Amino acid sequence: MANILVVDDELGIRDLLSEILNDEGHQVDLAENASQARSACAAQRYDLVLLDIWMPDTDGVSLLKEWALAGQLIMPVIMMSGHATIDTAVEATRIGAFSFLEKPITLQKLLKAVNQALEKSVSASKSASSIASTGSATVTTTDHPPEMAIPAAEVPHLIKAIPPEDMLPDPRQGFDLDRPLRDARDEFEKAYFEFHLAREGGSMTRVAEKTGLERTHLYRKLRQLGVELGKKRSTR
Structure with missing residues (x-):
């Protein structure tokens, strides 16, 4: 299960994305503007942010740039827009966005982008942990890879109860x-x-x-x- 923040000024988009991602087993928080997004990210760390480009107070690209300059872009960010140009998408990617989704967003494209971004997030976390481990006094190595195990937090979402x-x-x-x-x-x-x-x-x-x-x-x-x-x- 991942912690995901959805930032969009359209209530219908926020509700729909929340329902889909919740059904996939993720914990989802919602923000309707850049101000709420800043507060949410200050309160906790997210594994992924879905960020709309066109918002009334501060646009998504400006918020993305703000996070990047402040060194707060530590999570994958997927940009969303129904009106963005190719130049806007390229700029967002250059700043540090993981990918770009054009509205209306199809279910298949959404889940594919989310899964790819979360895989990147997990890989980055493992790399950071590995670097921290090698910097310690003792480093333990093995000649064989560890057993692949399903994280305990994921088990409830893999088992679906079917009543009589x-x-x-x-x-x-x-x-x-x-x-x-x-x-x-x-x-x-x-x-x-x-x-x-x-x-x-x-x-x-x-x-x-x-x-x-x-x-x-x-x-x-x-x-x-x-x-x-x-x-x-x-x-x-």
């Missing part, structure tokens, strides 16, 4: 049909998605496969229906 069939909500429960069609349909769709979320242990990937919906559309549909997206994963 008799404990799942029944999507065929009685509905009040003496009402407008739209209201009745929304009630059924909400029960339908809640059933599949419980059945698949909260896995949005499996629910998307079962219902035949693309994941980004599924997120928006669930939010529209007011379906609770709380984790339904095992804590074993």
Whole structure:
């Protein structure tokens, strides 16, 4: 699990990115402007920042440059924009941005960029730890690589609890049909998605496969229906 900061002045973008990244098992904080982003980064260290370029107070490129000059650019930063030019993207990369995503951001491109940036963050942390170790009085070496192990913090996000069939909500429960069609349909769709979320242990990937919906559309549909997206994963 990674700590990720999403900085964007658009509420819809912040909410959508937060839902997607939370479902991937990450801890996500939100900031709607540069001022909030500065405060968040001063309070804790992030493994990754998703930073919008066009914001009302201070634009993303200026904030990126500010972090770089102050020596605070210690985490990968992915820039986002729907209006940036190639020159802007090149400038951001030159300053130190890890990559650039053009809005509207597809789910596949988002997850690919996030995973690549987090891999870089992990590699940088390991390199720093290695340098610190070799600088100590005693250095221990082995002739064989250590066993590959899954970090304990990641285990809860790899195990999805699938409850018994008799404990799942029944999507065929009685509905009040003496009402407008739209209201009745929304009630059924909400029960339908809640059933599949419980059945698949909260896995949005499996629910998307079962219902035949693309994941980004599924997120928006669930939010529209007011379906609770709380984790339904095992804590074993």
